[in-house]
Amino acid sequence: MHSESTSFSAESYFATQGPPPNLEHEVSAVRTFVAQQIQQNRNVVLVTSGGTTVPLELNVVRFLDNFSAGTRGATSAEYFLKAGYAVIFMHRQFSLQPFSRHYSHSTNPFLDFLEIDQVDSSDPQISVTADKRAHLLEVLTAYKSVHASGTLLTLTFITVNDYLWLLRAVSQELSVMRRRAMYYLAAAVSDFFLPRQKMSEHKIQSGKGSLHIEMDQVPKILKSMVDEWTHDGFIVSFKLETDPLLLIPKAHAALERYGHQVVIGNDLHRRKFEVVFVSRNPQLNGDASTGSAPSTFVDHWLRIDLIRDPSKEIEEDIISELVRRHEEWVKQK
């Protein structure tokens, strides 16, 4: 599988890598959804969530993946809904989803809190154990209310190619909302991909020595989002690192390079209780002649204390801060 490496621009990517088969269907669902939210005067946020795959074979058996259960995205979507946003939840198939995320089959299986009541043995009933009822009732009430109000649209991707095509299409549909649209890009997207033209048709056979893979870089589509696909939408990207020394410099570099609104930086091992909001210094937009030069970026740390409050979710504070900033962004126009 050795090959020459090619550099793809967003244009050349979409010109050479085909769209997923169900794209038209999903775009039309998004169009209807956005029209409904405009009628209801609601802000809309696109939440992307979960990891993308890079298949190594056309008949896929093996793939490269990015670590993500989808917790950040699924939890954030719930808080956006609570804050009155309509949510387009674009997630990796089988990653966590808002509401059902509370009942992972591994950590909190729902079959464990259902009981069979044998009062009338010819007509056994199913009930919820007393200790779980209050929490389930809360989750279920929120779930039913969101479904009744039609404020959640769920879209699914698997491969990084699905993701890129879907992201472009949804962004373009959502761009009619201008500043009232937010883009919350929490998915863990591969930086590399294997062009269709280089994939092997069938399962790569073992027994022939070691496996060599060479992958091309995924085009930096944040640049296209800012410049072409969205019109003044409020764009929030994430930067995940494992080396703490790289976090802030890489977040600054991303803002510099793409020109969007916020980078939320997080360290793999601290992400449940600490994130940093990185944005451009608003003072730079005004009068720059006030003595010492202000710094280009503002780093705003957000931390929660999980020892004092173990049930607290940092996404609650992330979303509350973003809603505040988005309101300002909408007003600025």
Added chain:
Amino acid sequence: MHSESTSFSAESYFATQGPPPNLEHEVSAVRTFVAQQIQQNRNVVLVTSGGTTVPLELNVVRFLDNFSAGTRGATSAEYFLKAGYAVIFMHRQFSLQPFSRHYSHSTNPFLDFLEIDQVDSSDPQISVTADKRAHLLEVLTAYKSVHASGTLLTLTFITVNDYLWLLRAVSQELSVMRRRAMYYLAAAVSDFFLPRQKMSEHKIQSGKGSLHIEMDQVPKILKSMVDEWTHDGFIVSFKLETDPLLLIPKAHAALERYGHQVVIGNDLHRRKFEVVFVSRNPQLNGDASTGSAPSTFVDHWLRIDLIRDPSKEIEEDIISELVRRHEEWVKQK
């Protein structure tokens, strides 16, 4: 990440790649479980299920994975339990599990069939919608009964390294049951891995051109299972291919090479309704002087008709055939 390729034997693998941290704890759970089943005079089957990952970094952000939701393993485990076996269910974290598999968050979310009864608004109750009650009652009854009888032990792996260490340890514990132990290896195990010594510590940085990966071959541990870890256990392996022409030859080659009992061959696109049981021809063990030479292997095709019976699961027939063969295997001693 270019490097010399090394060939690992099972011995050199375990000598150089460290064990997962919780191995001792899991081995002791297996030991207790096996002792209980011997007391209860039950056969035990080890079911492996789901795909293994190959992390590319020590602080893992990216990994290679094998396509598998764990449907075959989770479904098979249920039918083994129904047939009276005790089951050690060794599966990939977050892959499907027996019983809860019926309620995937994506295809049949359980929140959809729960209702809130507001008869007394100060004390709302949760009930199951009428159309789902009978099926849930059936699943829940089987689930509770298995938990009450202690016939299911669930173990979890993520990486191919977790898998290999766990498989060896469980096989060695289970070997005390000799012929009464079955090994049903349905997990989709990577053929390749990246030795710890070659992994990068932190997230591989993008922006430096294409990604090169070179992986070593995973040692063929079926050979060690047959020769060293199990003592006359009944071993069933799976062979998944996407090229139909390769299926039978590769299944024959696997039996020839490892000397175990059954290879179940399946084509990626036909696996829900067609499999082939490949085993050695029993006539070869007897008198070989009866005229024309019998073939070395017997290929026994098993098919179901999903159009006539869409709720039929092929695992029901697979397990029934295996139980029959395993009974014969136990008698042969």
